[in-house]
Amino acid sequence: MVPLRVDGERLRNAVETLATFGNDSGGGISRSTFSTADTHARQWLSECCREAGLVVREDGIGNLFIRAEPGDAAAAERLPVWAGSHIDSVPSGGRFDGAAGVLAAVEVLRCLREQRVPLARPVEAVVWSDEEGCYQGLLGSGTLVDGLADDDLDAIVGREGRTLRQALAESGRDPNTAVRAPQKPPVAHAYLELHIEQGPQLEDAGLDVGVVTGIVGLVHGQATFTGRADHAGGTPMDRRRDALRAAAAFVLGLPALPSQVGRPDSVVTCGDLRVAPGADNVVPGQAVCRLDFRDPESQGLSDLRDAVVALAHRCAKEHDTSVELDWAHVADPVFLDADLQELIEASCAQLGYGSMPLPSRAGHDAQKVATVAPTAMVFVPSQGGRSHCPEEYTDPEQLARGADVLATAVAELAGSPKPRDDG
Ligand SMILES: [Zn+2]
Secondary structure, three states: OOOOOOOHHHHHHHHHHHOOOOEOOOOOEOOOOOOHHHHHHHHHHHHHHHHOOOEEEEOOOOOEEEEEOOOOHHHHOOOOEEEEEEOOOOOOEOOOOOHHHHHHHHHHHHHHHHOOOOOOOOEEEEEEOOOEOOOOEOHHHHHHHHOEOOOHHHHOEOOOOOEHHHHHHHOOOOHHHHOEOOOOOOOOOEEEEEEEOOOOHHHHHOOOEEEEEEEOEEEEEEEEEEOOOEEOOOOOHHHOOOHHHHHHHHHHHHHHHHHHOOOOOOEEEEEEEEEEOOOOOEEOOEEEEEEEEEEOOHHHHHHHHHHHHHHHHHHHHHOOOEEEEEEEEEEOOEEOOHHHHHHHHHHHHHHOOOEEEEEEOOOOHHHHHOOOOOEEEEEEOOHHHOOOOOOOOOOHHHHHHHHHHHHHHHHHHHOOOOOHHHO
16 A cells, blocks of 8 residues: 555645635635535536546536546446545535535545556546535435435425425526436445544544544434423412423433443434423423434434433423423434445554544435445544534644545555455
8 A cells, every 4th residue: 555645735725715615704604505606616626627637527416526537448447436525515614514525535636646646447526416405415425326206306495495406407407317216336436535523532532534433323303291381470389280391301311311321422412492382471381302313323323212212201200291202213323334444544554644433423425325335434633523613623734634544545446456345
């Protein structure tokens, strides 16, 4: 394995330039897919790539494939190595979420060409459409993997009220070309996604690179506490059946659950609480807590769910209320490819960078792609663990080190004509 180093200064400039598209007055980035800012960002990126001798192609749903061709025709026919992420942002998000991975992948392609690294197969930087879900979370990677029906074009409605069909048409695309059947694996030789950690573990450990072991599974739920609405003046304190008191006790009990069930990697959140009837002079008759919990393993998710149910019933009983729980399973946990994790660790070792294994608690396109191609992720540190906010920051030198690791691993994968199944 040959350690490769990218042009860190060029990568840093690219991050700064991309951040000029969709920058809002609050210092954040608002660049949703199919917006004007997104169109301009794509035009800039495509132009840079073409100038660097790379071939740019867009599919019907807006995924961009930026390709470094290998030397000979036989190699061009082989499955490509993919590296990528997304350039859309949440409203008032940061400059690094997704952008870091896309720009690192493009920098890797430039570096492979400039350093004349022999390629036995194509290498493509992939920009997935609408990862953040202005229309639908993981829309681009999800369409590639699961397909997209014609009905979906009208059923999927964006945050600003346009249907997916309208958004595609108004951004100059032909909506009919977005419709496709699910893809059968393998669609790529390997997929590597560099991403900011969006958490504090790497910074706390003083390390440059996280080798992602898997992407957590996600369950959404709702706990509805029902008591009795009563007069806030006339009802003595000890005669109340206050649904909000039960809900409050429940929310305060949530943080202890992961360690109680022996799942220190779990997280559980109540991010939304609605009280009815919702008046200052009425004892709350109903309180609805909306929940999100995540764990790297299915067993962990079900253990956590059992603990949440037990806590909810205990709190309901203590406050003379009843509780009903509803669940929506959002995503299964995904384990990333063990051989690719080893390759990333070996690349770190070659380059002399410190790394640690860690799970991803956020969703990524990689979780979709992992079902149709061997997939792994490289995390770089997030300052203060902050993300999805204007303060999101990754040190340019640490980003460059992550890109070096990506370059070294991609070169190793693209250097061999052998399918991965042959070892
Ligand atoms: Zn992201």
